[in-house]
């Protein structure tokens with residue numbers, strides 16, 4: 357029987373990833389193979405791939421790929437999913453541990469015995485244009501007018517390890533996110549492309565977002581997108597520092613501390629063990 361490549365599918369509020377462990381598989385991942393794997397028609401179907409545990413900066417880490425094969429520096433749902441994988445497969449036994457990403461280390465804390473709830477220190481955000489990046493003179497990109505698809509929008513841009521554009525609206529919907537998303541993702545002002553969250557303020561403790569992800573398109577949830585929307589709303593004086601971010605896949609809780617550190621709390625779930633024949637990649 358032909359050798360197979362094994363993976364485990366998890367989801368964080370419906371944002372689904374395939375975990376591919378190089379200690380269990382002999383496969384050299386590259387962009388087109390990842391895109392093939394993530395296809396929902398011809399492949400296994402996922403919003404991305406988590407490749408690890410691997411060594412990053414001498415520590416245990418994970419490489420995060422979007423469904424188009426591009427690599428992301430960080431994924432909020434991705435690090436919670438990977439934390440569960442590490443516990444499920446006994447790579448770690450502690451309740452609190454660190455996972456290295458291209459965006460740096462993230463400290464995770466498992467909140468229950470089934471390893472389905474995690475709290476993650478996502479570090480601090482920056483609104484500085486050259487750090488996001490956004491073209492033009494160095495400035496904080498707050499409530500700035502951009503033109504997307506021939507229409508002007510007030511947008512706030514920031515990085516939480518990956519770039520996000522937040523546009524507040526009176527109403528949000530999947531249709532708006534799907535129509536506007538590709539124009540924002542690929543706008544000339546964003547040289548590394550851009551994740552979009554359209555955001556409706558419900559009250560001082562609740563937001564409603566719809567998501568268009570860089571490299572993955574419309575998704576049901578985004579951890580970094582939740583962090584970015586919450587931090588933008590807090591900076592604009594629209595919310596308190598503890599915010600429930602509602603999204604199609606569920607709710608992620610964001611806590612912004614006095615020193616601006618962002619904590620994200622949310623669930624993850626096991627979906628299935630999956631495998632593909634080695635020839636799938638040929």
Ligand SMILES: N[C@@H](CCC[C@H](N)C(=O)O)C(=O)O
Nearest residue numbers: 428431432433518578579580
């Ligand atoms: N769904 C993720 C975001 C994944 C990375 C993003 N598409 C990017 O390219 O920056 C999350 O939960 O944060």
